[in-house]
Amino acid sequence: MQIDQQTSDKARSIKQLKLQLSVLTKELNKTTEQLQLLEIHEESSNHLLDNDAPPEEISDLIRKQNKISHEIITVKKKIQKLSARTILKAELIVLPILAVLIFYVVSNHYQANSADISNDIKTRYLIENLQGQTDVTHKYWNIAKGTPLTVSIINPDQLSQEKINTVEDAILSTDALYIDNSLLGKTPSDGKSEYFKGWKGALSTIPDTEFYVPTDFNIVESNDGPGQIVIVLSQLEDPDGYSGYTRSIVDNSQILKSFITIYDADKLTDNQLATIVRHEFGHALGLPHTSDPQDLMHATIQTDYPYISECDVAAIQSLYNNTDNGFCNDIQ
Ligand SMILES: [Zn+2]
Helix, strand or coil: CCHHHHHHHHHHHHHHHHHHHHHHHHHHHHHHHHHHHHHHHHHHHHHHHHCCCCCCHHHHHHHHHHHHHHHHHHHHHHHHHHHHHHHHHHHHHHHHHHHHHHHHHHHHHHCCCCCCCCEEEEEEEEEEECCCCCCCEEEEEEECCCEEEEEEECCCCCCCHHHHHHHHHHHCCEEEEEHHHHHCCCCCCCCEEEEECHHHHHHHHHHCCCCCCCCCEEECCCCCCCEEEEEEECHHHHHHHHCEEEEEEEECCEEEEECCCCCCHCCCHHHHHHHHHHHHHHCCCCCCCCCCCCCEEEEEEEECCEEEHHHHHHHHHHHHHHCCCCCCCCCC
16 A cells, blocks of 8 residues: 555656656747747848847857756656656556557557558647748748758767768668559559658759759758758657657748757657658758648658658749749649
8 A cells, every 4th residue: 555655656746747847848949949049140140240249148048058958857867766666666567567568569560561650750840030920931942053051960969870870861862762653542553653762862853943952961960050950859858749840940032040859869760760850851941741641741740651752842843943832732
């Protein structure tokens, strides 16, 4: 009885700590966003003001960001400690249940088709202009032909090189895959559809457009987040259960900077990580969500073929030709 009481007390403490963690994570996201916006303002106004912009606000925010990060680590450690003890005491009761559960998970896994993604992946994105308005339609990069886009990977939690390679591959791979239309429910049913593993390969197939489609990406690992596209591999869990989030700052018709956050990056399989990077990078290039649930750019990624489709490529082409809204209309 006493053990039961202690176990439920622990569960309550863990619940409270998790709540605290969720508040802290939200606060951290907010601070990071404020900071990113300030930096963008600084970048775009520096040449006008000749370094007149006061840096105190930025250093205050960085201090706040560090403080919250430390608090998050402390809370996470407390949760881990409590969870470990709870598991020790409860393992006699829980182990048989776990064994049954594992059996179900394993057998379901083998019954499922070859898809690596067994759970739907939730994503979201936001486009904001310099006035802070978010009711902006998606935009494109406006860079000189042949100029590479710099992509920086922020990896504060020191993820393995394998994970970094996975991220790079989703951007730089030129590998194409050909999937039978009969498997996709597309026509002609005896034909095949082309998919790409990486954006470089997909974008390289696009003929000249009104605005240059970036095809060269200079990827750097740096915690300062330089360049046009910043990818943050976070070990934090998003409180609302999202796996990926892209936020783009735009001015008039032009994207100035895109920030991609991948949540729980250490817990994702390489295939899941590659899928999320592929999807979020589509947003970073200007693509909105598609209505086709079988496409990579659907808000909830649920396709068995989470690669860059002909439809996504056509959407980029029309976006950079400024001919329509860049929506992937599911070409049959
Ligand atoms: Zn999305």
